[in-house]
Amino acid sequence: MGGNKAISYAGTGKVEVIDTDYPTFELKDGPGVNPANIGRKVDHGVILKTVATNICGSDQHMVRGRTTAPTGLVLGHEITGEVVECGPGVEFIKEGDIVSVPFNISCGRCRNCKERKTGICLNVNPDRPGSAYGYVDMGGWVGGQAQYVLVPYADWNLLKFPDRDQAMEKILDLTMLSDIFPTGYHGAYTAGVTTGSTVYVAGAGPVGLAAATAAQLLGAAVVIVGDLNEERLAQARSFGCETVDVSKGDPKDQLEQILGVPEVDCGVDAVGFEARGHGKEAATEHPATVLNSLMGLTAAGGALGIPGLYVTGDPGGVDEAAKVGSLSISLGTGWAKSLNFTTGQCPVMKYHRGLMMAILHDKVQIAKNVNATAIPLEEAPQGYADFDKGAAKKYVLNPNDMIKVA
Structure with a gap:
């Protein structure tokens, strides 16, 4: 051969x-x-x-x-x-x-x-x-x-x-x-998406769009996708998703404009460890932003699906902790709200x-x-x-x- x-x-x-x-x-x-x-x-x-x-x-x-x-x-x-x-x-x-x-x-x-x-x-x-x-x-x-x-x-x-x-x-x-389709589906499924769910997907890259597609397939009532990239947000809107531009501020405020309440039933992190900040911090990297944001905007008793990649070795990390995958996560918020988390390879x-x-x-x-x-x-x-x-x-x-x- x-x-x-x-x-x-x-x-x-x-x-x-x-x-x-x-x-x-x-x-x-x-x-x-x-x-x-x-x-x-x-x-x-x-x-x-x-x-x-x-x-x-x-x-x-x-x-x-x-x-x-x-x-x-x-x-x-x-x-x-x-x-x-x-x-x-x-x-x-x-x-x-x-x-x-x-x-x-x-x-x-x-x-x-x-x-x-x-x-x-x-x-x-x-x-x-x-x-x-x-x-x-x-x-x-x-x-x-x-x-x-x-x-x-x-x-x-x-x-x-x-x-x-x-x-x-x-x-x-x-x-x-x-x-990406099973991975996005895994993110939506483990976030508890079912008939009538309201869902927020952080990230409008291919995995985020696959997660949004999966949420629709699972019967979600509303799927909202957040990102900094308008071209990718337009792609999400092309198949029926609502979108929020996180460069304009905390997605919680924009969720309330769409849903009438500042929270969703289910949250999906399709961004991972290279996350950028929201609002004025959108130009710089803040690796725990998405996880902390999702804990804040997911309803108590809800769940987070986390198909976004997190690593144990990142030479380009923003600080020494991030370089070994140690992020400043508000776990107390997750505990207080009884949130479920699913991470890892799909x-x-x-x-x-x-x-x-x-x-x-x-x-x-x-x-x-x-x-x-x-x-x-x-x-x-x-x-x-x-x-x-x-x-x-x-x-x-x-x-x-x-x-x-x-």
């Missing part, structure tokens, strides 16, 4: 297209690979020809230099592909299948996997529970922003689409199943089949809502730059020209 092209982290603010090795069924040394994983046999894996692989806000944290990611790390954890080779231990997945890959790698064998906690698998990352493709401190599994990628535990991990032609017709929707496998069915049967248009935009692999550096500037798009890489763009 021939070579492989991929996108790698080339230092703060930079990504590049590189030539790299075609995957094999054994983990090899390389940037970010955990030494304990080198030489690990992956007879239970498959090699995918990548159909679609997306640029994620979580990738941007690394590219901005806000993690300890090493240069040369092949990026990409949102992967949809065609199976081109199966390891000898694969029984049910076949060559030619079109599949979605959960961004969190899980073994299907450990206690957590058996309890559907696939975001914190105990066997795939020697350093800590939980793993992902192409991500710092996640075990060193090679990323999927590439023409070809290795996926372990294929019979367990992969979601096979039932019909190839239908899958390719809806590929821009289905590619969101690897991460367990994608808990949701992805149901969301696939909603897509295939036209119950939701997630690609339209997040403004999915397909670009060639070679244009990934420009896509990263535009996304970093706040483009209201979800960039979908098309490494093998399998997505036919109208």
Whole structure:
């Protein structure tokens, strides 16, 4: 088999297209690979020809230099592909299948996997529970922003689409199943969104828009999205959300203008640790702003879903505490109001089949809502730059020209 092209982290603010090795069924040394994983046999894996692989806000944290990611790390954890080779231990997945890959790698064998906690698998990352493709401190599994990628535990991990032609017709929707649609859904679901709920989603990036879409799918009466970026707020309004511009002040005041009361039933943090302040502080970073704001504006007895990323190592943190993930959170507010919190990686496998069915049967248009935009692999550096500037798009890489763009 021939070579492989991929996108790698080339230092703060930079990504590049590189030539790299075609995957094999054994983990090899390389940037970010955990030494304990080198030489690990992956007879239970498959090699995918990548159909679609997306640029994620979580990738941007690394590219901005806000993690300890090493240069040369092949990026990409949102992967949809065609199976081109199966390891000898694969029984049910076949060559030619079109599949979605959960961004969190899980073994299907450990206690957590058996309890559907696939975001914190105990066997795939020697350093800590939980793993992902192409991500710092996640075990060193090679990323999927590439023409070809290795996926372990294929019979367990992969979601096979039932019909190839239908899958390719809806590929821009289905590619969101690897991460942002389940992640947004997890944020809304764990915030307690149900029929008639009022919901505030902090952040109008792709995950925030996916959470807003999920809230609508779950039956919310009103979904309000807050952000600093007017283009992204306009994207939220395009599918029926109310919006607040947090650069104009505390979202609580704007919520009252929409709802008649300064609170919502459910809150979702789709921003994470690079949060900026509200009002006059919008130009500077205040990493605890969103969490504290959500505690203030969520009704007593409510819940916060927190799909936004928080890290334990941030070289660019605003102070020494933030550099190790220690934020000044008003936990007393949360305690006094009896709020529930759910954080951590979304367990994608808990949701992805149901969301696939909603897509295939036209119950939701997630690609339209997040403004999915397909670009060639070679244009990934420009896509990263535009996304970093706040483009209201979800960039979908098309490494093998399998997505036919109208």
